[in-house]
Amino acid sequence: MYFPYLRGKQFELIALRELCALFPQKLSKISPIIEPVKASSTLKSTLAELSNRNANFNLIINPRVGDLEGQYERIIEIITSSIPAEYNNYQLVVIIDSKTERNIATLIEFLNGLTLNYNGITLIHQTEINSQTIELLNDQLNIIYNVIYFSKTSRRYYREFDANTLVSLDDYFEEQSRNADYLNQESDFSKEYRFYIQDGFVGFSDFLTIGNNYSESGFLPRAVAIHLSYLENDQIKVKHFVSDSNEDVSDIGGKFSEAINKLVIWCNANNLDTSAITVYRDLQARGHFPGLGTLKKLSIMNHIELIINNI
Amino acid sequence: MEIVTDISKIRSLSQIISPSNFKKIVREDNCYSTFYKLKKHTTISDTTTNLDIINVIYNSLLKNYKNEYVYKNILTNKLLLKKYSLKNTIALNEFNLGKSIADFVLLNGEARIYEIKTELDNLEKLDKQIVDYCQFGDKVYIVTSSKHLNKLIELYDNTTIGIIELTSRNALKTIKEATSNVASFSYETLFKTLRKQEYLELIYEYFNFVPEVSNTRIFKECLALAKKIEVSLFQKMVVNKLKSRNISNPKKIQEKSIPESLKHICYTLNFSKNEYEKLNSFLNKNSKICISHI
Numbered sequence: 001m002y003f004p005y006l007r008g009k010q011f012e013l014i015a016l017r018e019l020c021a022l023f024p025q026k027l028s029k030i031s032p033i034i035e036p037v038k039a040s041s042t043l044k045s046t047l048a049e050l051s052n053r054n055a056n057f058n059l060i061i062n063p064r065v066g067d068l069e070g071q072y073e074r075i076i077e078i079i080t081s082s083i084p085a086e087y088n089n090y091q092l093v094v095i096i097d098s099k100t101e102r103n104i105a106t107l108i109e110f111l112n113g114l115t116l117n118y119n120g121i122t123l124i125h126q127t128e129i130n131s132q133t134i135e136l137l138n139d140q141l142n143i144i145y146n147v148i149y150f151s152k153t154s155r156r157y158y159r160e161f162d163a164n165t166l167v168s169l170d171d172y173f174e175e176q177s178r179n180a181d182y183l184n185q186e187s188d189f190s191k192e193y194r195f196y197i198q199d200g201f202v203g204f205s206d207f208l209t210i211g212n213n214y215s216e217s218g219f220l221p222r223a224v225a226i227h228l229s230y231l232e233n234d235q236i237k238v239k240h241f242v243s244d245s246n247e248d249v250s251d252i253g254g255k256f257s258e259a260i261n262k263l264v265i266w267c268n269a270n271n272l273d274t275s276a277i278t279v280y281r282d283l284q285a286r287g288h289f290p291g292l293g294t295l296k297k298l299s300i301m302n303h304i305e306l307i308i309n310n311i
Numbered sequence: 312m313e314i315v316t317d318i319s320k321i322r323s324l325s326q327i328i329s330p331s332n333f334k335k336i337v338r339e340d341n342c343y344s345t346f347y348k349l350k351k352h353t354t355i356s357d358t359t360t361n362l363d364i365i366n367v368i369y370n371s372l373l374k375n376y377k378n379e380y381v382y383k384n385i386l387t388n389k390l391l392l393k394k395y396s397l398k399n400t401i402a403l404n405e406f407n408l409g410k411s412i413a414d415f416v417l418l419n420g421e422a423r424i425y426e427i428k429t430e431l432d433n434l435e436k437l438d439k440q441i442v443d444y445c446q447f448g449d450k451v452y453i454v455t456s457s458k459h460l461n462k463l464i465e466l467y468d469n470t471t472i473g474i475i476e477l478t479s480r481n482a483l484k485t486i487k488e489a490t491s492n493v494a495s496f497s498y499e500t501l502f503k504t505l506r507k508q509e510y511l512e513l514i515y516e517y518f519n520f521v522p523e524v525s526n527t528r529i530f531k532e533c534l535a536l537a538k539k540i541e542v543s544l545f546q547k548m549v550v551n552k553l554k555s556r557n558i559s560n561p562k563k564i565q566e567k568s569i570p571e572s573l574k575h576i577c578y579t580l581n582f583s584k585n586e587y588e589k590l591n592s593f594l595n596k597n598s599k600i601c602i603s604h605i
Contacts, residue, residue, distance in 0.1 A: 248410065250503040250530065257527035287525035 001031055002193070002307045003058070003147065003167055003205035006300070007065065007214055008036040011293040013046040015300040020053045022275055022305075027055040029308045033093060033122070033147070033205060034059050036075055037066025037214075044082035051087040058122045058145070060093040062100060062107075065214040072110060079116065091122040091144050101129050108140045120144035124169065128153050134160055147205055167203040168192060173211040173238070179223035182240035189229060189236040193311050209238055209299045218292060222246045224255040226263055226280075226295055229303040230272060231310060239266065253289040260284045274309075276302035320352045321376045324368050328572060329380055330404075330579045337582065337589050346598075346605045355598050362570060362594040369572035373481055379414065382427045382454055382477060384575040386415050389483055392574065395419055397561040401554050404579045409443030409500045411436070416448070422550045423489075424448035425475075430458040434466075441472060446497035447504065447546070450489035460486065471495075496542045501549045502534050509552045510537070517548065563587050570594070 006012040016032055032050075034057060036043055050057050061075050068075055083090070092111065094100060100107065111121065120142040126149050129137075137143065146161040149169045158166055172190040176182055192204035209227040223246040228239045241263040243255035264284045267277050276298040283290060326332060327345050335341040349355070349364060372381050383404070391402045395417065403416040408424075415425040424444045428434060437453070444451045452473040453463055463474055464486065473489025502510060507529070514533050515521050517540055522532040537545055558564065558581045568591055569577055582590065 248407075248503065253525075253527040254530050287527045289527050 001167075001203035002029060002304070002311060003031050003033050003145075003169075003203050004300075004304055004307075005033040005169065005205050005207050006035070006210075008034050008038065008040070008043050008046075010040065010042050011297040012210070012300060013040075013042045015297040015304070017046050017049045018297070019301055019304055020049050020055060022301075023308065024053055026308045027053055029311055030304065031056045031058060031091075031203065033057075033124070035063045035065065036060065036068050036078065037063060039068065039074060039078055044078060047079065047082040051083045051089070054089055056089050056091075056119075058091045058093045060095060060124075062095050064095055064097070066216070076114065076116065086117060088117045088119050091119050092116075093122040093124060095124045095126055096129055097126040101127070101133065104133060104136070108136070111141060122147060122167075125149055125157070126152050128157050131160065145203070163200050164202055166201045167205055168196060168199075168201050169205040171207045171212040172236075173207060173209055173227075175211040175213060179221050179225040179242060180246045182225045182227075183223070183242040183244075183246075184240075185242075186237055186239045189238050191235050193236060193307050194234045208303045210296070220249045220252065221292075222249055224252065224259045224292075224295075226259050227299045228263060228267075228277075229299075229306050230270070231306060236306065241266070252292075256289040256295075257284075257287060274302050274305045276305065318376065321371060323348055324352055325372055325376055325378055325380070328365065328369055328372070328576070330576050333573070333576045333590070334580055336593055337580070337586050342593070342601065343605055346602045349598065350602045350605070355602070357597075357599055359598045360594065361596050361598050361601065364598050365572055365594070366570055369570075377429055377456065377477065378431060379427055379429055380575065382429055383415055384572065385477065385481060385483065386425055386454065387575040387578055388571055390417060391578070392565065397558075397565070401557050402578060403553065403556070404575075406504070408447050408504065409497075411440040411443040413440075413444055413448075418550050418554050421449040422447060422546070424451045426451070426453050428453055428455045428459055428463075430456040434459060434462070441467075443500065445471065445492040445495040446500035449491055449493070449546075451492060452489050454483070493543050493546075496546050498538050498542065498545065499534070501546055502537050505549060505552060509555075513537075513548050513552050560584060560587065568594075 006016065020027065036059065047059070059075070059079065061072055063069055094107065122145040123137070123143060124147040143165060145167050146158075146165045147167040147169045148158045148161075151170050158168075170190070174187045190206060192206070196204040209229060224243045226241045228241065229236055230239060231237070241259045243258040245251070245255060245258065260280060260283060264281055267273075267280070279298055327348060332345060336345060353364065355364070372378065387402065391397070391400060400417055400419040403413070403418065406413045406416045413424050414427045417423045417425070424447070426437070426440055426444065428437065441451060450473060451471065452475050453467070454475045454477060455463055456477055457479070460474070460476055467474065467487070471490045471492050472487075473485065474487040476484045476486050478484050505513065510533050511521050514536055518536060522529065522536070524532050540548070558578060560582065563569070563582070563584065564574060564577050569587075577587075577590070580586075
């Protein structure tokens with residue numbers, strides 16, 4: 001199973017919503033992890049759509065970025081106001097870091113006091129906790145998944161947990177500080193989709209083509225970059241299509257057309273097709289710039305579609 | 312009240328009088344760093360208000376630490392508010408021109424660009440900046456201190472560039488008058504200062520139509536059309552378009568309740584009526600009580 005880890009910003013959520021409509025039969029292959037960052041109507045409609053499709057998902061109750069940090073009650077209220085009371089095909093997620101570890105008793109008490117009808121708990125291990133704490137959590141909570149952030153924990157830490165709960169997590173996206181730095185680049189992403197079962201995991205997770213870095217808002221870039229995930233020799237890779245006229249911030253539509261032309265030529269030459277690529281082709285044919293948010297949405301949708309077609 | 316004279320401490324206090332800090336104070340109710348600095352670097356009597364403090368700090372800057380804000384604020388007070396008028400002049404702060412950012416631009420019938428080089432600045436980027444500005448502005452001035460004066464007079468002798476000295480008594484003294492740059496105007500630099508809606512309007516006003524093309528081509532098509540307009544006329548049309556970016560409360564900023572030290576901040580942040588009220592309420596508060604709450 002694939003666990004795409006997404007921050008609950010507008011276009012990330014719309015990507016999930018649209019995927020539900022596009023691939024209703026394949027939703028059992030994914031279980032998105034959503035870190036809510038804002039009590040938006042898009043968040044509510046996305047949770048409603050997921051439950052409407054009986055799709056499994058994980059909702060973080062202690063987000064570490066955005067407006068909802070520390071707002072436990074508010075997040076529970078978002079759940080009760082958007083998901084039918086009888087729906088239970090989802091996990092509440094607790095991010096385990098040093099801050100969580102200090103408040104573990106309060107947290108357990110809070111979770112056990114909830115009257116929600118959820119499936120169980122997902123833990124995201126961003127730091128290691130000691131065996132006693134792990135035992136305490138196992139005793140007190142119904143833990144379904146242990147998501148291990150590999151680059152933030154030591155090599156054998158994952159062995160502390162039941163194999164049938166294990167999900168691997170890492171940030172495979174090689175982020176550059178400026179879009180122009182992606183020019184003519186391609187990067188390796190991961191091979192997890194191919195090996196996670198062999199390696200003894202029930203699932204794998206990543207931050208898609210966004211990366212773990214969180215930024216509250218965008219700004220007008222000098223270069224437009226479109227990140228396209230594709231498969232080559234059992235490896236997910238990301239090809240970057242970037243505009244050429246990157247001296248200043250003017251004519252973003254023109255910059256987009258430079259990037260999209262490269263993308264369509266490359267997809268045609270390599271016979272690639274996903275629903276997002278179909279949309280890219282249409283945008284290129286019409287010469288229409290849909291906005292930067294939509295480009296991010298399409299990049300996410302393409303990544304998830306690629307993976308669910310290959311697991 | 313008293314404040315320190317140590318230069319590193321004045322530098323810390325100088326950050327209080329900046330658009331970004333007043334944005335925090337007025338728009339985000341976030342006064343923490345302001346009062347933290349005041350607590351650290353000033354001695355405040357029981358009756359001191361925030362207005363008193365701001366003015367004491369500003370006067371200390373005028374005397375000991377003329378930073379870019381001081382220059383901009385003097386330009387705002389002496390040129391924008393007194394010499395010209397808000398009725399037919401607007402100022403643009405940190406305005407993108409070519410690859411440079413102009414410190415202060417005044418637009419009325421003409422476009423005047425003021426590049427500030429305080430004694431705290433070096434002259435490294437100046438050459439490139441001047442080239443960019445001459446592609447847009449009728450007149451380009453360098454506003455500077457006695458420190459750089461002779462060097463600049465030498466550098467820009469026999470050019471169109473004007474030089475203004477901010478004197479030790481904080482007067483603006485024209486050392487060299489600027490002359491017209493019309494020969495260096497650039498269609499691209501001029502065009503790129505406009506937002507999409509602005510260039511669509513401009514093209515429509517001149518040609519009575521706008522190209523019906525997709526949004527990835529509209530910029531280039533309009534730029535190509537603009538190049539058919541005679542360049543000095545096109546520059547006038549661009550300046551005219553930009554002039555509609557006026558502040559929303561030109562009357563408020565001229566009121567006496569707004570201290571001279573904050574005029575540039577108020578202009579740049581383009582406060583609403585409500586925000587002016589918040590500013591006034593901040594200024595009238597007792598500083599000692601404010602500090603005791605942090």
